[in-house]
Amino acid sequence: MPEDGEVSVVIHQVFNKIKAEAKKLGTTPLAYIRLFSRCFTLGTKNKPYSSISVHNSRYTESLEPMDDYVPNHFDLQRASRQPWAYLVNRRLSSGQICLARRGKCLAIGVGYHLTVFHLGLEAKVTIMSHADYTKLIENDCPGSNPDRTKASRMRSFVTPPQFIEPGSSSKAKRTINVFAAIVADTFAIVFSDFARLMRMHVISKDQHWTQADLDVGSLEWPLIWTTFPDGPDWVLExxxxxxxxxxxxxxxxxxxxxxxxxxxxxxxxxxxxxxxxxxxxxxxxxxxxxxxxxxxxxxxxxxxxxxxxxxxxxxxxxxxxWRSPEFLRRCAMLRRPWHAGVRIVQSDALTRCVNT
DNA sequence: CATTCGTTGGAGCTACTCGA
DNA sequence: TCGAGTAGCTCCAACGAATG
Missing domain, CATH: 1.10.238 (Recoverin; domain 1)
Incomplete structure (x- = not known):
């Protein structure tokens, strides 16, 4: 359901956040990507289904920093023997954030890794303060899968009470599935998906990704969009x-x-x-x-x-x-991320904006 | 060629149990 | 008898594979 307009909003918000931070700090903010594989889908024997795929033939693992970082136990367990384990079992290098979009897909590069996001059914991208991000990923719990063994491996994060809108459903289990976050010193871009059907494709290489790599028509451009092809972008191409x-x-x-x-x-x-x-x-x-x-x-x-x-x-x-300044002014203004609860249905806001 | 299935989780509904 | 509580069910959304 996240379609052209939703992706435009995300791009606009992230770009503005970087610009604002750069102005405040006097330097471009650096960030790294963190993957929460404890939330990834497992699929079944009959129906293999993966939240993530990688292209890393141009990448050397030893480039990443060596420190005493201790990865989360459940993340490690889930990543064990997976081709993408190298993205979870160490801290990844920081770098400048670069962005691209094509139709419904979104790509964010930081350091040696570019992640292409297919937002699937109802994924949500939220920019929040570093403090809120830290609170959000503090506690996890088994997910809501009816199979208890599966639920213990497909985990969720417990929503801190201060993020729950007063008067919202008291019945619902208040959890959130965080798949990935782009983490800077002062803020984080958080990818969450209640149905876990978002997918990611990570392209890792030996040089840091730059904005030039992500420009329309660059050498990398066709490779970036091969995993989730949506066709040429109606505005950019x-x-x-x-x-x-x-x-x-x-x-x-x-x-x-x-x-x-x-x-x-x-x-x-x-x-x-x-x-x-x-x-x-x-x-x-x-x-x-x-x-x-x-x-x-x-x-x-x-x-x-x-x-x-x-x-x-x-x-x-x-x-x-969906790219017009008028639309972005009305629908991409940054607000308190938890203003309407965890699940803000963006598309309704978009429809209203166009129809009024 | 069209349709169904399977990867998910929550909403919303019916039908049921249990205790007072 | 009647309410609260809940178990169980369908539906829905994107998308690709499988089936009819």
Whole structure:
């Protein structure tokens, strides 16, 4: 559900936080990434499912600092014999934070590691003070999986009482699953997911990641997005997105598979990699915005020049909304992270912003 | 080609037990 | 008889694999 707008908000907030800290400190803040593998999914025998994958053929472990850091027991246990254990069993080097996004995906580089985040179903990115972060990860407990053995390995963090909104549900077990955090001296960017379905892909290399590595069209750019391909970004890679759209149209006009599928499904599923940044929310919202019946077959959109041109122009106009200063001013202002409880449903705020 | 399943957790509902 | 408490169930969301 976190779609184009939510990712824009995160990027904007992180960028502004770094800028503000740099101004206050007089120097760019340094950070490191910490992974909480005790919260990762286990999958099953029949259905292997992993929260994390790595690409580390360009990386040497001995580059990381040697100190007396003691990793968490449950994190270590979960990481044991995993190809990504090197990210958990030591402290990782600090570096400048660099950022990239493409459609629904988000990439953050610090030190030797770049992490590509696929926010999946309902992951949430929260910027908080270092003090709040420390309190948040202080106590863990078995998760809520009905299988007790699994629950003891798929753990959750106990939400400190001061973070619980007064008057909110007294029944619910107040826990949070923290998958990863980008930790600076004064603040932390925390990735949490109540359903644990977010996924990460870490690319490690022998040189620190730089913002130049993450610029559109860099040598690294194609590699960064291969694990979670969403297609060319409608704002950052407009030319490539338009070419992909035209190729899709050609296919539909040649009666390629899916030519009679409802347009709303094709946009939401994005298996064509043409509708980057769209998910179920934006697919429906966009078709409302463009005044197109969601059940209209793709062939109806593509078969007429004027109709298709209008469709194309509406995508360009619509996708701009989520990067506009007006949207970011209204939806990406930093507030107290716990203002509305742990689960702030961002997409509702986005919908309201557009519809009012 | 379309549909279902399986990886998750919480909401929301029904149906049930238990004690007063 | 009636309430509180709770066990158990369905549903839902993204997404890829498997199945019909």
């Amino acid at each position: 407009r030319g490539a997105a338009l070419i992909a759209l035209n190729n899709w149209r050609d296919g539909v006009c040649e009666y390629a598979s899916g030519f009679s599928k409802p347009i709303v499904d094709v946009i939401a599923e994005n298996s064509t990699r043409v509708f980057s940044g769209f998910g179920r929310h934006l697919a429906n919202d966009f078709l409302h915005y463009a005044a197109i019946f969601p059940g209209a077959p793709c062939s109806w959109i593509c078969s007429d020049d004027i109709r298709f041109e209008r469709f194309k122009q509406q995508i360009l106009k619509y996708t701009e909304i």
